[in-house]
Amino acid sequence: MNKTFAALSVIFLAASTHVVGEVPPTSGATGVSKPHDVVFARRILMSGIARNMDEILGMIDTPGDFDLSEAREHAYEISTMLLSFPHLFPPGTDTWSKAFENEDAGRVSFAKSEVWLTFDDFYDRAQAASQTALDASLVKRTDQFRRLTLDLRQKCDSCHITYRRY
Numbered sequence: 001m002n003k004t005f006a007a008l009s010v011i012f013l014a015a016s017t018h019v020v021g022e023v024p025p026t027s028g029a030t031g032v033s034k035p036h037d038v039v040f041a042r043r044i045l046m047s048g049i050a051r052n053m054d055e056i057l058g059m060i061d062t063p064g065d066f067d068l069s070e071a072r073e074h075a076y077e078i079s080t081m082l083l084s085f086p087h088l089f090p091p092g093t094d095t096w097s098k099a100f101e102n103e104d105a106g107r108v109s110f111a112k113s114e115v116w117l118t119f120d121d122f123y124d125r126a127q128a129a130s131q132t133a134l135d136a137s138l139v140k141r142t143d144q145f146r147r148l149t150l151d152l153r154q155k156c157d158s159c160h161i162t163y164r165r166y
């Protein structure tokens with residue numbers, strides 16, 4: 001390698017390091033740069049889960065309307081959504097305060113701080129509920145589906161008691 005080329009390489013390396021150094025430190029870290037958008041996204045995701053659950057419970061309450069293949073589709077949707085849900089709790093998104101709730105109830109988080117204090121438990125609960133919904137999406141018989149739906153509803157409720165404010 002001649003001297004000029006070596007010197008150029010050093011300049012080039014310095015320049016590329018400089019470019020990397022200019023990437024904003026919060027790039028991709030939306031919990032830091034857009035915490036309210038992250039909270040909004042997980043609340044919308046949960047609303048989607050609840051809509052699917054309401055469809056299932058509605059069908060179960062009126063047995064004449066029960067359609068196992070449709071019910072299984074709803075359970076499958078719930079399972080995929082619950083698998084993603086706990087990934088939407090990065091540090092920086094524990095945003096609740098009474099003042100913020102009064103100001104913007106649509107975007108405040110109703111998650112309790114316990115989510116971040118015992119995150120492994122929170123994560124396990126989301127995965128277990130997702131698995132129950134997946135199991136329901138695969139059953140062959142209506143009575144099996146009903147039993148798993150009751151189990152799933154219990155998992156929704158117990159997680160809310162521990163990790164949701166209201």
Ligand code: HEC
Nearest residue numbers: 043046047050053109110111125126129155156159163164
């Ligand atoms: C692993 C814990 C967990 C499980 C399981 C869970 N939830 Fe939630 N849910 C939460 C938390 C935490 C929030 C509050 C999120 C926030 O405001 O940041 C929430 C919020 C909600 C909301 C309010 C959404 C909104 O508009 O803000 C509804 C409705 C809901 N859950 C329904 C359900 C149903 C139905 C199930 C079961 C199929 C379920 N959840 C399972 C933890 C859970």
